[in-house]
């Protein structure tokens with residue numbers, strides 16, 4: 327069924343949403359024992375790690391047999407999956423949810439339905455889908471119950487679709503779920519050149535919000551302005567002074583923080599009284615330092631966001647309300663994630679090194695062909 331009740335205009339569709347908390351089970355753990363259809367005598371490649379550690383060192387290309395297809399199951403031939411900081415942290419053993427090796431990483435991706443069990447009603451072979459699983463996307467095949475997949479429009483760019491589930495949804499959440507913003511309001515963000523940051527600029531523009539963006543590489547300013555950034559500053563004391571001048575007539579009530587340390591301190595400085603700092607990343611690996619005066623006299627509010635938890639708790643309607651407009655923006659070329667390189671999965675060590683490197687021009691995406 328269309329998740330919004332079958333209006334026929336929806337472009338993201340998935341069936342019988344799983345119970346809250348069940349969406350993030352690894353594909354390795356959700357094979358139903360019975361009933362099942364015999365597995366095809368096929369093997370499939372995946373990227374696997376048997377112990378946590380440096381991704382380029384511990385990851386390996388492995389072969390596995392396809393699990394049997396349960397009557398409610400869907401087998402998807404995965405096409406693309408990005409390498410996000412969360413994937414690297416997961417393999418290193420530094421993520422919010424512990425990895426239990428042997429494990430297949432990959433928090434998001436995009437593929438095409440290859441086979442469906444006899445009781446499957448919402449998907450058919452050939453459908454383009456995005457897994458809603460919490461891991462396991464770095465594999466040529468994924469087998470899971472039909473409600474673990476969202477169907478996407480056939481014509482969507484599969485590389486862009488592979489990067490829809492996490493960063494754009496995080497940016498959407500930051501802009502819509504914390505502070506009631508009106509058209510023309512300003513929002514602060516650091517790491518503005520990140521996947522989340524660029525998505526936030528594009529979503530904010532579409533919603534009539536203005537963004538003040540802090541970057542560590544000011545040479546990116548023109549590129550971000552072309553995406554829709556209203557102001558770009560270096561993430562240092564000089565940038566803070568410039569931003570103070572630019573924003574004094576309309577102090578922002580929301581700041582999105584993916585860096586921490588001094589960068590977050592500058593955001594707190596710029597926020598309006600009772601403004602909110604939402605921390606969703608820690609790229610500098612520096613903790614937040616909160617001067618007492620910001621809490622006592624300025625009344626700032628500090629929140630954290632982990633989109634994984636949101637996925638665990640979101641209702642079908644909430645999932646739909648987030649994913650549908652974002653998929654439509656991708657289709658309409660209003661939302662684009664920069665890609666540095668699409669790298670074949672067999673070159674996984676290089677892909678991990680590139681993803682961990684500084685000053686990338688965009689995401690590293692694994693080609694799972």
Ligand SMILES: NC(=O)c1ccc[n+]([C@@H]2O[C@H](COP(=O)([O-])OP(=O)(O)OC[C@H]3O[C@@H](n4cnc5c(N)ncnc54)[C@H](OP(=O)(O)O)[C@@H]3O)[C@@H](O)[C@H]2O)c1
Nearest residue numbers: 411496519520521522584606607608609610631632633685
């Ligand atoms: N909480 C959640 O649910 C959630 C969801 C999605 C992402 N995240 C987090 O959000 C952050 C961004 O993720 P992403 O996938 O958008 O990242 P990404 O596209 O891989 O980009 C990483 C960004 O971090 C910046 N950066 C790297 N090291 C830095 C440092 N030491 N100090 C300041 N900035 C630094 C980079 O700056 P340059 O552009 O100059 O290279 C780049 O803009 C990560 O921390 C990720 O874990 C959290």
